[in-house]
């Protein structure tokens with residue numbers, strides 16, 4: 001099997017799943033209404049849709065006990081690969097099962113067996129032809145930057161990602177922020193129409209060899225640009241760089257990868273940029289949506305050496321010497337800190353940070369199972385009812401677009417870049433504004 005049989009390697013861990021179903025729920029839920037962790041099982045409403053159910057099917061395939069059916073493939077394609085099951089399993093049960101690793105391996109096995117769902121194959125064809133899942137011509141990729149000047153080589157490489165590159169409604173905000181960074185004295189390199197896919201979606205769909213090829217090509221481009229820092233506007237890309245490339249054993253220790261929220265916060269804290277009070281009064285108090293890719297799935301992945309112990313009256317559990325991969329080290333603070341700098345009060349949704357609920361936009365679900373993606377978005381937007389704010393803010397263009405599409409009045413969804421753009425000021429001018 002090309003690249004080895006990852007699923008066979010994972011079985012020792014995934015077969016330890018006890019079917020306890022803890023991966024379906026957020027640990028210590030605040031209410032019954034929002035106790036689910038898993039948008040997939042919320043949609044399909046049978047056990048096979050959960051992480052545990054998918055691991056049972058994976059084991060059946062690996063042991064030759066069951067065969068692929070259209071129902072099996074339909075079920076797995078409702079999973080957003082959001083990783084909430086993985087965090088819940090580790091917090092509630094044991095670290096050794098690592099359900100998300102099992103799901104990655106299962107999807108890779110499905111691809112290797114030539115059983116990938118038709119829509120997944122179509123997405124991969126578009127990525128192969130155009131470098132993006134949207135299938136938009138490469139010549140369109142840098143249109144947002146018309147008139148801007150970039151260096152061919154610089155210390156900092158700007159990565160925009162396909163979502164913002166092709167969303168014309170976001171181009172003005174993107175330009176304003178990029179121009180402010182340049183005016184603050186940072187020369188930026190940018191790959192323009194040569195900017196390729198980070199490989200995240202290919203990985204999620206199980207096309208691990210193609211993901212590796214895309215990742216290696218991108219890392220080569222970074223080194224050719226002379227950049228030591230990559231600043232990306234894409235939550236999928238930052239997740240790929242920090243969390244998936246280590247799984248691929250791609251060495252990027254010479255490159256610093258930052259999400260734009262982290263970079264802008266650094267610039268604000270060193271006085272190169274500042275943020276004045278947000279321009280729209282409706283943004284005085286907002287609820288922040290932690291995107292799975294930006295939060296939980298951006299924690300740098302570390303391989304753990306587990307040892308077995310006997311716990312809880314005979315259930316075999318496993319603990320690594322330290323709590324690894326609990327998703328506590330994702331990007332949670334930077335976007336909140338930027339909002340606070342604009343005098344915006346940040347309300348927490350019930351499911352937040354590493355226990356955030358996926359909006360349904362990721363993992364190919366939006367394209368393959370739109371009804372499942374819509375239901376996840378509506379479930380997430382429902383949490384606004386428990387807050388004083390009716391505004392949900394996301395630092396991910398993909399989530400913001402998807403949530404906005406399914407929001408019903410009075411709920412509204414705002415992309416963080418649309419709040420930042422009118423507030424960004426070059427230099428430390430905000431100090432005076434904030435002292436007023």
Ligand code: SF4
Pocket residue numbers: 016017018019020021022023024051052088089092093097099
């Ligand atoms: S929480 Fe872990 S052990 Fe329990 S059913 Fe889910 S994957 Fe299996």
Ligand code: SF4
Pocket residue numbers: 037038039040041049050051078079080081082083084085086103358
């Ligand atoms: S990755 Fe997300 S959608 Fe898939 S089984 Fe786990 S919690 Fe459910």
